[in-house]
Amino acid sequence: MPLTKTFSFHRADDVARGLNEFLERESAEAIERSGMFTVAFSGGSLPSLASRYLRDNTRIDFSRWYVFFADERCVSHTDPLSNYRLVREELLEPLNGRIPENQIIAINESLVHSPKDAAHDYYLQIGTVFGEHKFPVFDCILLGIGPDGHTCSLFPNRPQIEAKTEWVTYIEDSPKEPPHRITLTLPVLNHARAAVFVATGAAKSKTVREIVDDRDDSKPASHVALSKGTVYWFLDLAAAKDLSINKPVEFKL
Numbered sequence: 001m002p003l004t005k006t007f008s009f010h011r012a013d014d015v016a017r018g019l020n021e022f023l024e025r026e027s028a029e030a031i032e033r034s035g036m037f038t039v040a041f042s043g044g045s046l047p048s049l050a051s052r053y054l055r056d057n058t059r060i061d062f063s064r065w066y067v068f069f070a071d072e073r074c075v076s077h078t079d080p081l082s083n084y085r086l087v088r089e090e091l092l093e094p095l096n097g098r099i100p101e102n103q104i105i106a107i108n109e110s111l112v113h114s115p116k117d118a119a120h121d122y123y124l125q126i127g128t129v130f131g132e133h134k135f136p137v138f139d140c141i142l143l144g145i146g147p148d149g150h151t152c153s154l155f156p157n158r159p160q161i162e163a164k165t166e167w168v169t170y171i172e173d174s175p176k177e178p179p180h181r182i183t184l185t186l187p188v189l190n191h192a193r194a195a196v197f198v199a200t201g202a203a204k205s206k207t208v209r210e211i212v213d214d215r216d217d218s219k220p221a222s223h224v225a226l227s228k229g230t231v232y233w234f235l236d237l238a239a240a241k242d243l244s245i246n247k248p249v250e251f252k253l
């Protein structure tokens with residue numbers, strides 16, 4: 001039975017503090033185990049919230065971090081829609097070089113005109129860090145959810161959620177702007193050691209209930225069920241308010 005832990009926090013700012021503590025622990029354990037911490041960031045609202053306290057955390061050995069993108073929009077690195085741009089502005093620039101540039105694994109800007117080529121290139125880039133395996137095992141994948149239950153760029157009623165062997169796939173008709181994107185696949189998410197959904201605000205409460213309580217399988221996020229690791233939900237009270245079965249517990253490491 002896949003493991004899920006649902007934590008609730010009073011306000012969004014408390015979610016940010018909790019995430020900082022959680023990532024500090026996960027990073028320390030991973031570095032102890034393997035000498036590195038491999039973490040994939042989603043875009044949207046996540047980079048700003050996740051970075052709020054993280055970027056000032058001096059107890060983390062960021063020199064061992066390898067930063068990936070759970071999904072990316074096929075745009076230039078400076079485009080307002082770029083997930084890389086968000087992570088760069090919110091975390092990497094404030095960290096001022098503590099994560100070596102060659103450990104930041106971003107979409108190849110020269111391939112954004114071809115989502116298929118960009119996805120293949122991103123697969124190759126992941127392989128340079130993880131080596132040849134059936135699937136990479138990320139230490140932690142940070143995830144958001146959209147109102148339609150999408151996570152990464154895995155949208156309802158789109159074939160990308162069926163990917164069985166690919167590490168990275170692409171979409172050319174995303175229902176959310178921009179239409180061209182690349183994304184990690186469900187098997188990659190499900191091989192991670194930890195997947196952390198972060199959702200705040202009442203606008204997400206219905207979707208959170210449909211995924212966490214109802215396991216509504218029309219929602220791609222409902223298919224995140226780790227074979228060996230744990231799925232965490234970091235929610236503020238507003239996002240958790242409609243949960244009844246899987247009541248969130250107070251966050252403790």
Ligand SMILES: O=C1O[C@H](COP(=O)(O)O)[C@@H](O)[C@H](O)[C@H]1O
Nearest residue numbers: 042043044045046144145146152
């Ligand atoms: O398009 C995307 O949306 C989801 C959710 O974004 P949010 O702003 O509602 O948190 C995000 O997780 C994903 O990375 C992004 O590309």
